[in-house]
Amino acid sequence: MKEVHESPIKPIDVYTDTRDILAHAKRQADANKYEDYLIVDVDSHHTETNSWHEIIEYIEDPVIRAQAQEYQQSRTGGPPYGLSGDFGLKYQGVGGRIPHNDNRLETVEEKDVHRDVVLTRRAMESFGLDYMVVFPTPMLFLGTHPQPEMEVLLGRAYNRWLEERLLPGDERIKSFMYLPFNDPEAALRTVEDFSEVKGSVGFTITSARYKPVHHNQYMKLYAALEERGMPLCFHAGYYWQDSSMSLLNRFIGMHALAFVLCNLVHMTNWVLNGLPERFPKLKTIWLESGLAWIPFLMQRLDHEYLMRTSEAPLLRKLPSEYMREMYYTSQPMETDHPKALELTFEMIHAETQLLYSSDWPHWDFDPPSVIFDLPFLSEQGKRNILGENARRLLKLDER
Amino acid sequence: MSELFVGREEDFEEQDRRLIVQDGLEIGVFRVNGAFYAYQNQCAHRGGPVCQGKILNKVEEVLNEDKTSRGLQFSKEHLHIICPWHGFEYDLRDGVNAGNRRLHLKKYEVEVRKGGVYVLI
Ligand code: FES
Numbered sequence: 001m002k003e004v005h006e007s008p009i010k011p012i013d014v015y016t017d018t019r020d021i022l023a024h025a026k027r028q029a030d031a032n033k034y035e036d037y038l039i040v041d042v043d044s045h046h047t048e049t050n051s052w053h054e055i056i057e058y059i060e061d062p063v064i065r066a067q068a069q070e071y072q073q074s075r076t077g078g079p080p081y082g083l084s085g086d087f088g089l090k091y092q093g094v095g096g097r098i099p100h101n102d103n104r105l106e107t108v109e110e111k112d113v114h115r116d117v118v119l120t121r122r123a124m125e126s127f128g129l130d131y132m133v134v135f136p137t138p139m140l141f142l143g144t145h146p147q148p149e150m151e152v153l154l155g156r157a158y159n160r161w162l163e164e165r166l167l168p169g170d171e172r173i174k175s176f177m178y179l180p181f182n183d184p185e186a187a188l189r190t191v192e193d194f195s196e197v198k199g200s201v202g203f204t205i206t207s208a209r210y211k212p213v214h215h216n217q218y219m220k221l222y223a224a225l226e227e228r229g230m231p232l233c234f235h236a237g238y239y240w241q242d243s244s245m246s247l248l249n250r251f252i253g254m255h256a257l258a259f260v261l262c263n264l265v266h267m268t269n270w271v272l273n274g275l276p277e278r279f280p281k282l283k284t285i286w287l288e289s290g291l292a293w294i295p296f297l298m299q300r301l302d303h304e305y306l307m308r309t310s311e312a313p314l315l316r317k318l319p320s321e322y323m324r325e326m327y328y329t330s331q332p333m334e335t336d337h338p339k340a341l342e343l344t345f346e347m348i349h350a351e352t353q354l355l356y357s358s359d360w361p362h363w364d365f366d367p368p369s370v371i372f373d374l375p376f377l378s379e380q381g382k383r384n385i386l387g388e389n390a391r392r393l394l395k396l397d398e399r
Numbered sequence: 400m401s402e403l404f405v406g407r408e409e410d411f412e413e414q415d416r417r418l419i420v421q422d423g424l425e426i427g428v429f430r431v432n433g434a435f436y437a438y439q440n441q442c443a444h445r446g447g448p449v450c451q452g453k454i455l456n457k458v459e460e461v462l463n464e465d466k467t468s469r470g471l472q473f474s475k476e477h478l479h480i481i482c483p484w485h486g487f488e489y490d491l492r493d494g495v496n497a498g499n500r501r502l503h504l505k506k507y508e509v510e511v512r513k514g515g516v517y518v519l520i
Contacts, residue, residue: 009418009425009440012451012483021483024446097453097486364485367445 014103018119018361021100022126025367029128032372038387038399039368040131043235043287043329043357044123046116046166047104048136048158052080054165058157064150079138082154086141087240091251092363101363117169123360124172127367130387130399132358133174133201134166140237143209148182155180159194167199174394176204176233184217191224201394202230202285207262208237214273222275226282231327231393233285236263263289264297267323271301274314276322283393285327288359292334295347298323324349327393329357330385331366342376351381355390405509405516411435414454414478419518425450426507426518431478431491437518438480438494439505447484449504454480457488457497 012021019026029035048055056068068081079085093102108118116134124132139158142151155178162175177194179187191203203225205213225232238258240246245261248254263286270276270284286294298320305312305319315322328348335341348354359365371377371385391398403426405417411430418440419426425440427450442449457477461469479488479497488497494504508519 009420009448009451011416011418011453012448021448024441024448028446094486095455097455097481097483097488099453099483369445 012099014099015105015107016099017106018100018104018122019126022123022367025369026126026128028367028369028372029126032128032369034128034368034372037128037383038391039127039129039356040133040387040390040394040396041124041127041129041358041360041368042133042285042355042390042394043331044120044132044134044360045137045362046120046134049080049083049138051114051116051161051165052083055154055157055161056081058160058164059153060156061153064153082145082150083138084141084145086138086238088238088251088254089138094363098363100361104361113169114165116166117173120173121170123358127358127360129172129368131172131174131390131396133176133394135176135204135235136178139178140206140235141208141239142178143182143206143211143237144239144241145182148180152180152183152186156186156190159190159197162200163194163197167197171199172399174199174201174396176200176202176231176235179203179205179221181205181209181218182211184215184221187218188221188224191221191228191230195228195230201396202233204233204235204287205266206237207234207266208239208258209262212269213266214269214275219278222279222282226279229281231283231285233287234263234266236260236286236288238262260289260293264293267297268301271319271322272305272312272315274312276325277314277316283327285329285355285393287329287357288331290332290334291328291330291344291348291354292340294323294328295344298347320347324353327353327355327389329355330371331357331359332364333366333370335370341374345374345376351378351384352389354385355393356386400519402510402517402519405437405518408511408514408516411516416450416454418450421520424520426520427451427480428509428516428518429454429480429491434492435509435511435516436491436494437507437509438489439507441505442482442484442487443496443502443504444482444485444487447482447487449480449482449487449489452481452483454478454491457490 053072059065071081108115110118159177177200181187236259245254245258301319356371405428415430417428427440428437440450456473457479459474478491480491481488494506496502510517
């Protein structure tokens with residue numbers, strides 16, 4: 001009989017080090033030899049509210065900046081200045097069952113870089129990644145702010161903060177610049193001002209919002225992106241107060257639908273109004289809606305299009321053919337119905353169009369094994385999805 | 400078959416756990432209603448560290464006779480171990496997943512002998 005001493009592994013809570021939470025992911029990385037693969041995580045997150053006192057310092061309007069500083073210093077009882085404090089955020093960690101989604105209070109000794117750089121590095125090390133693209137978290141709701149000017153000011157402050165505080169910390173950390181899409185001119189100015197930021201790989205529209213993407217007022221924006229060869233991504237989100245979503249009483253139901261609904265709507269407008277024909281070189285990436293919605297929408301649109309081609313005259317091929325030329329991130333990949341998943345991969349030309357993403361540290365994150373373990377992928381297809389597609393699209397260096 | 404010494408029975412409070420590691424094999428040992436249960440620390444979902452998760456009573460929804468809902472409550476009978484990676488829940492007494500009975504944890508026998516708790520592997 002062997003004597004067993006106290007184990008170094010402990011129950012996990014909000015104080016646990018990322019590397020301990022993800023120790024099993026590290027084991028998968030070692031066993032699968034991820035070091036032989038280029039792995040790019042195209043959608044992960046940091047919690048910008050922890051740095052909100054820094055971010056508000058970049059607000060350009062002096063009156064709003066002073067208000068924000070005062071609020072951050074003296075006021076309690078509300079979400080950070082300018083953010084909506086969405087209802088759903090309270091449920092993300094499922095009542096404490098998924099601690100890393102609730103908070104990450106682990107010790108960080110390193111002082112030479114921002115804390116979020118250290119946390120991101122720890123996740124990269126654990127998952128065996130070469131690059132991690134980070135997005136903010138509550139700012140995903142900013143598109144529903146009742147004051148469009150607040151989206152402009154905060155989006156711009158965040159972009160500056162990214163440029164000066166986060167991205168210089170590690171060249172493996174990348175980000176998409178935030179577009180204040182509710183104000184088309186400000187969005188255009190964002191592209192003009194932030195295209196050269198080191199570490200930025202494109203621009204993002206947070207999808208939870210009520211602006212039609214095909215409106216004429218956005219054409220200059222798309223032209224500017226196309227001209228610069230910058231990809232445009234639509235990062236899904238939810239708005240529980242949306243009149244349809246407000247019928248859903250459980251977070252699970254609202255989340256399952258709303259994270260897809262926003263991108264269903266934007267994609268439908270994008271395709272039927274012929275945006276891919278108008279801007280054939282503009283690359284779009286659809287993030288964090290999973291994959292099951294894509295074959296659904298391809299079938300719905302193709303079916304109706306042939307009966308009503310006069311309503312979408314800019315199209316020169318089937319809606320699904322445009323969709324299959326766009327890019328998608330993988331998470332949250334619906335893996336419970338393997339045959340459906342395999343067909344989805346075929347329908348979206350996953351081997352060239354799909355980009356692995358983790359969504360770490362959110363409650364439904366996917367480690368790279370979700371792609372690595374798929375039985376139906378070719379070796380090259382696997383390499384493409386894990387990193388090569390992203391490397392080409394985002395113009396990353398080989399590592 | 401070999402056995403691993405986990406600890407003294409009297410050192411386990413109700414709902415206590417110990418995590419043991421032997422040659423890379425991680426096992427969680429739990430005390431529930433006086434009995435001991437042991438599972439591999441490997442979630443059936445994506446291999447997460449399930450035994451390091453929260454222990455909570457199962458959540459139930461109570462219906463009235465007329466099928467109206469009375470709301471949620473914690474079960475008095477079923478205790479779950481919840482994987483901290485994504486929240487998969489397993490009954491601590493049999494290791495079976497709460498949402499899909501085809502999923503379960505790898506279970507190990509536990510023996511209590513002369514006050515010592517042993518896992519058989
Ligand atoms: S790995 Fe355990 S819930 Fe996903």
